[in-house]
Amino acid sequence: xxxxxxxxxxxxxxxxxxxxxxxxxxxxxxxxxxxxxxxxxxxxxxxxxxxxxxxxxxxxxxxxxxxxxxxxxxxxxxxxxxxxxxxxxxxxxxxxxxxxxxxxxxxxxxxxxxxxxxxxxxxxxxxxxxxxxxxxxxxxxxxxxxxxxxxxxxxxxxxxxxxxxxxxxxxxxxxxxxxxxxxxxxxxxxxxxxxxxxxxxxxxxxxxxxxxxxxxxxxxxxxxxxxxxxxxxxxxxxxxxxxxxxxxxxxxxxxxxxxxxxxxxxxxxxxxxxxxxxxxxxxxxxxxxxxxxxxxxxxxxxxxxxxxxxxxxxxxxxxxxxxxxxxxxxxxxxxxxxxxxxxxxxxxxxxxxxxxxxxxxxxxxxxxxxxxxxxxxxxxxxxxxxxxxxxxxxxxxxxxxxxxxxxxxxxxxxxxxxxxxxxxxxxxxxxxxxxxxxxxxxxxxxxxxxxxxxxxxxxxxxxxxxxxxxxxxxxxxxxxxxxxxxxx
Numbered sequence: 001x002x003x004x005x006x007x008x009x010x011x012x013x014x015x016x017x018x019x020x021x022x023x024x025x026x027x028x029x030x031x032x033x034x035x036x037x038x039x040x041x042x043x044x045x046x047x048x049x050x051x052x053x054x055x056x057x058x059x060x061x062x063x064x065x066x067x068x069x070x071x072x073x074x075x076x077x078x079x080x081x082x083x084x085x086x087x088x089x090x091x092x093x094x095x096x097x098x099x100x101x102x103x104x105x106x107x108x109x110x111x112x113x114x115x116x117x118x119x120x121x122x123x124x125x126x127x128x129x130x131x132x133x134x135x136x137x138x139x140x141x142x143x144x145x146x147x148x149x150x151x152x153x154x155x156x157x158x159x160x161x162x163x164x165x166x167x168x169x170x171x172x173x174x175x176x177x178x179x180x181x182x183x184x185x186x187x188x189x190x191x192x193x194x195x196x197x198x199x200x201x202x203x204x205x206x207x208x209x210x211x212x213x214x215x216x217x218x219x220x221x222x223x224x225x226x227x228x229x230x231x232x233x234x235x236x237x238x239x240x241x242x243x244x245x246x247x248x249x250x251x252x253x254x255x256x257x258x259x260x261x262x263x264x265x266x267x268x269x270x271x272x273x274x275x276x277x278x279x280x281x282x283x284x285x286x287x288x289x290x291x292x293x294x295x296x297x298x299x300x301x302x303x304x305x306x307x308x309x310x311x312x313x314x315x316x317x318x319x320x321x322x323x324x325x326x327x328x329x330x331x332x333x334x335x336x337x338x339x340x341x342x343x344x345x346x347x348x349x350x351x352x353x354x355x356x357x358x359x360x361x362x363x364x365x366x367x368x369x370x371x372x373x374x375x376x377x378x379x380x381x382x383x384x385x386x387x388x389x390x391x392x393x394x395x396x397x398x399x400x401x402x403x404x405x406x407x408x409x410x411x412x413x414x415x416x417x418x419x420x421x422x423x424x425x426x427x428x429x430x431x432x433x434x435x436x437x438x439x440x441x442x443x444x445x446x447x448x449x450x451x452x453x454x455x456x457x458x459x460x461x462x463x464x465x466x467x468x469x470x471x472x473x474x475x476x477x478x479x480x481x482x483x484x485x486x487x488x
Contacts, residue, residue, distance in 0.1 A: 035120070038124075039128050039131065040128070040131065041131060042131060042132065045121065045124070045125075045131065045132065045136070045140050046140070048117075048120075048121050049121060049140055049144060051117070052114055052117060052118060052121075052144075052147055053147075053231070053297060053298070055117075056114065056147075056151075056297055057299045057301075058110055059106075060107055060109075061110050061111060061114075062297060062375055062377065062435070063299065063305060063375070064305060064308075064309075065103065066154055066158075066435050067305070067433070067434065068309060068433040068434070069309055069321070070090060070107070071435045071439070072433060072434075072435055072437065072438070073087050073090045073091050074090060074093070074438040075437035075438035075441065076091065076449055076450060076451050076452040076460060077321075077323065077432065077433070078321040078323060078358075078452055079321075079322050079350075079353065079355055080453065081317065081319070081320065083318035084319050085097075085099070086099040086100065086103070087321075093466040096470075101472070101473065104158075104159075105474060107158065108155070108472045109474075112155075112175070114147075114151055115148055115151050115152065115175050116175065116178055118151075119148070119175060119176075119178040120178055121140070121144045122141060122148075123177065123178060125137060125140060125144070138207075139205075139208065142201075142203075142235075142238070143206070143232055143234075145198045145201055145202040145205070146198070146199065146202040146206075146237065148198055149195045149198040149199045149241065149245070150233065150241060150377075152172075152175075152194070152195050153195050153241075153244075153248075155172055156171065156172055156195070157248070157442065157443075158439075159468070159469050159470075159471060160188055160191070160468070161188050161464075161468060162442060162464055162467050162468065163188050163192075164444065165464075167188050167189045167250075168187045168188060168189060169188050170185045170186070171185060171187065171188050172185060172186065172471075173185055174190075174191050174195075176194065182478060189249075192245065192249045195245055196242065196245055196246065196249070199238055199241060199242040202233070202238045203238045203239060203242065206234065206235040207235065209229065209234050209235035211229040211234045211235055212235055215268065215269045216229045216230045216269055216270070230295060230296055231295075231296060231297070232295075233295060236261070236262050236269070236270075236294050237294050237378050239259075239261045240259070240294050240295075240378045240382060240383055241378060242255075242258040243255045243256075243258035243382075243383060243386045244378075244382065244386065246258060247386050247389065247390065247443070248439075248443050252389070252390040253390070255386055255390045256386070256387055256390035256391060259386040259387040259390070260383075260387060262294065262380060262383040263380075263383050263400075266380050270291065270292050270293070270294055271291050271292070272289075272292060273289040273290065273291045273292055273407075275338050277291075278338045278339075278341070278342045279341065284366050286342075287342045287359060287361075287362070288360065288374055288376055290370075290371035290374060292379050292380045292381060293374065293377075293380075294379060294380055294383075295377045296375055296376050296377055296378075297374070297375040298375075299373055299374070300373050302361055302372070302373055302374070302375060303362070303367075305361050306361040306362045309321045310322075310357055310358045310362070311357075311362070312357060317350065322348055322350060322356065323344065323355060323356050323452075324354070324355055324452065325355060325356060326354070326455065327452060328340065328344060328356060330450075330457060331429055334409070334410055336410070337409055337410060338409045339429055339430070339432070342360075343359055343360045343432060343433075344356040344357070344358065345359060346359065358432070358433060360432065361375075361433065381404045381430050382436075384400045384401065384403050385400070385401065385423055385426060385427070385430075388400035388419065388423060389419075389423055394417070394419050395416055398412070398414070398416060398419060401413060401419065401422055401423065401426070405426075408429075424440075428450075441462065442467045445462075445467075446462055447461065447462055447463075448460065448461055448462060449462055
């Protein structure tokens with residue numbers, strides 16, 4: 001990691017201060033300002049935190065690599081054209097390919113740069129606490145800690161070990177504060193303990209979150225930090241993320257407890273989206289099931305993701321990510337599933353192969369609708385899946401699962417012994433294009449996963465080699481250089 005390149009840009013913070021503007025990507029800083037000036041007001045703190053959320057939309061992070069593209073290709077989602085050598089290499093887990101190395105380098109550098117920036121915010125929360133009057137200290141620090149945990153955890157899921165088979169393998173550095181030097185590589189269990197500690201503290205701080213009393217409602221004031229708590233790492237987002245992390249760590253009791261906190265408010269705060277809102281027959285189908293989102297990024301440029309990856313009218317055939325019809329037929333065995341109808345309405349035949357276009361992130365007719373700029377990060381259905389997997393009584397686990405199925409137009413499942421199989425199917429369906437499937441397979445250390453490009457139900461053999469992305473070469477070189485400097 002090139003630490004000298006990740007020092008916070010205070011000018012950038014102010015440049016991104018206009019958080020809700022449609023043209024935020026075009027804003028350029030006029031001049032640099034001092035850290036002291038940035039954090040001299042509540043508005044400065046809010047602008048700094050807003051900059052983190054905005055930069056999470058970057059292509060190297062959740063705007064592409066950790067969202068609908070790179071990790072989804074690793075999860076065998078798309079019918080990747082063999083002429084697209086970069087994505088073919090990713091799909092085949094050839095991590096030493098030069099283009100693939102660059103892609104993962106981008107993820108690593110971008111994520112740790114944001115962690116560094118978050119640590120600057122956290123440092124100033126303490127040094128300038130007098131600025132953060134009322135609940136602002138708790139809200140800003142709580143969100144910052146939660147975002148630090150979110151980024152660290154996804155780096156761990158990508159570059160870390162297959163945790164279920166090796167909890168002590170040396171993995172990644174964790175940064176609890178800003179540093180010019182490389183922190184030591186930690187064993188997996190120690191790394192996850194630090195992630196969980198951040199989430200525990202964030203949860204306590206965010207007990208003042210207005211979402212608890214008022215729900216995730218919108219304010220008319222576009223500059224209000226609390227105008228939509230779903231677009232922030234709110235109290236319930238912290239609980240859901242903690243459930244995800246605890247389950248990954250094998251702590252099923254703790255994961256269940258966190259998931260239940262979210263389920264307890266689901267009906268009031270995150271209601272299941274009705275079929276009428278999702279229908280592809282409307283001009284403005286809510287393909288995101290937006291009422292169910294517990295945390296989502298706001299990205300006014302979201303349509304560019306669809307247009308650059310999935311739109312057959314805009315993308316060259318060799319760079320188009322389509323989904324084979326036979327794979328969808330095996331996955332969505334019941335045509336009444338709302339998700340299939342909403343996400344795959346368009347047919348496309350390529351080289352004699354029947355495919356469908358993935359529409360989840362496409363614009364709707366009314367581009368001003370609030371859900372049209374959202375990128376899903378945490379959705380309430382995951383709380384039900386986690387509870388189902390962690391519940392000691394399989395019958396109770398089925399109830400959690402069926403709560404989601406019944407709100408997707410599907411009948412209840414009944415075989416308790418097949419609960420994990422049902423959950424696997426749901427992770428393959430529910431999180432299409434959201435970057436979660438590969439990590440699900442890795443958590444369970446699945447030895448074989450369904451492929452994306454064959455005419456039959458073929459499988460891809462998975463081992464540690466496929467599941468663990470090597471540390472970037474720049475990180476290794478920097479560590480070697482740092483160690484040499486220390487030895488002199």
